[in-house]
Amino acid sequence: MRKSLSRNIRRIKDKSSYSTGEIAKLLQVHSRTVQTWYKTGMKTIDGSQKPLLYMGADIKHFLAGQQRRGRTPLGVSQFFCLRCKKATTSEPSKIDITFTGKSIGRSGESVNITGNCRICQSRVTRFTTSNGVEALLDAMMNETCNSRLTGYEYAASNTDLGGGH
Numbered sequence: 001m002r003k004s005l006s007r008n009i010r011r012i013k014d015k016s017s018y019s020t021g022e023i024a025k026l027l028q029v030h031s032r033t034v035q036t037w038y039k040t041g042m043k044t045i046d047g048s049q050k051p052l053l054y055m056g057a058d059i060k061h062f063l064a065g066q067q068r069r070g071r072t073p074l075g076v077s078q079f080f081c082l083r084c085k086k087a088t089t090s091e092p093s094k095i096d097i098t099f100t101g102k103s104i105g106r107s108g109e110s111v112n113i114t115g116n117c118r119i120c121q122s123r124v125t126r127f128t129t130s131n132g133v134e135a136l137l138d139a140m141m142n143e144t145c146n147s148r149l150t151g152y153e154y155a156a157s158n159t160d161l162g163g164g165h
């Protein structure tokens with residue numbers, strides 16, 4: 001699966017810069033997918049403002065890392081569960097962040113996010129950077145406000161929290 005993505009990656013030249021729209025077109029993915037890559041750590045060209053620009057080499061580097069990890073790039077709010085062998089999400093109350101103190105170049109510091117698989121309750125972990133962690137947490141919290149998108153019957157288990165806020 002996703003063979004077309006790896007084939008299309010070859011169209012990207014290391015030393016050219018690309019906008020979100022250009023990447024989406026070349027790789028035949030939705031521009032929101034490209035934005036998700038950005039939020040989960042794909043590097044922009046230093047100092048680039050909107051529209052954000054990416055170096056070809058950085059795009060390839062990011063996607064190669066994603067493919068090594070789980071073959072399928074995860075959605076921004078997802079974890080890969082080793083027991084379920086698929087993408088999952090975590091209860092927000094179970095999400096925990098650890099700043100490792102390990103520097104990973106321009107992306108800042110390596111950050112571990114752990115949670116509990118919503119399907120089997122086992123521990124799940126994903127890695128991000130201090131630059132990407134805020135957007136990631138944002139998305140994780142937002143997703144839980146929209147239970148219809150997750151399909152994990154979050155609403156049912158959430159009713160006892162009351163309508164306090």
Ligand SMILES: [Zn+2]
Pocket residue numbers: 081082083084085088117118119120121122
């Ligand atoms: Zn699981």
